[in-house]
Amino acid sequence: MANDQEKEAAARASLQFIQDGMVVGLGTGSTAAYFIKLLGEKVKNGLRVRGIPTSVRSREMAESLGIPLTTFEECQKIDVTVDGADEFDPELRLIKGGGGALLREKIVASATRQEVIVADASKQVKRLGKFPLPVEVIKFAEPLVAKRIRALGADVRQRTGADGKPYISDENNHILDCRFGEIEDPDGLARQLSDMPGVVEHGLFIGMASVVVMAKGGEVVEVRR
Ligand code: 5RP
16 A cells, blocks of 8 residues: 555544544644545534644645634644654654654644544654654754754754755744664653753654554554553
């Protein structure tokens, strides 16, 4: 089964977590986009939800599909968020941010009662780290932060867009893609990165995912801790 079919199957299965009247976090990335599209169809058929998007991209998509939106000004509790991931391990620790939205994604996840991760089978790993860890940084501090992360053993690259210019996040920051190889202690690394002045947020999501809905071949499984 091709990745895209798995992504759509996982997104479709995640709809079971959505109920009428809920506030729903809308993830970012190609798998989350399938979910937003399917949610849009449900809304057209009468489902009443309010969405909180994790990126400008997802907000625009939700608006184009007629999904009503809300903000943290109106509402600080999210019932369910459906988002993608770049990797997840057996403890449901995640690497996120491949799509550049890790900061808003983590803020939304932190306000969410049930964080549902939708994934194709390629995202399941024994140990995190094959995927370069995205770290969002304040531009002013970027060279300093890059040097400090290199000192932790990572190959660090500034993310660039298709035009070769630095990638700019929705919050106007840069992103460093940090290749650690297998990360032995994700919890410890998460603390080290959070303690680094100039790091706005990193893509290690620890203790946030409630369940991963993963499509593998023709079947969809729920992976829990
Ligand atoms: C965006 C993300 C995405 O959820 C992650 O990159 C997975 O994307 P995709 O579903 O396209 O594989 O974290 O910041």
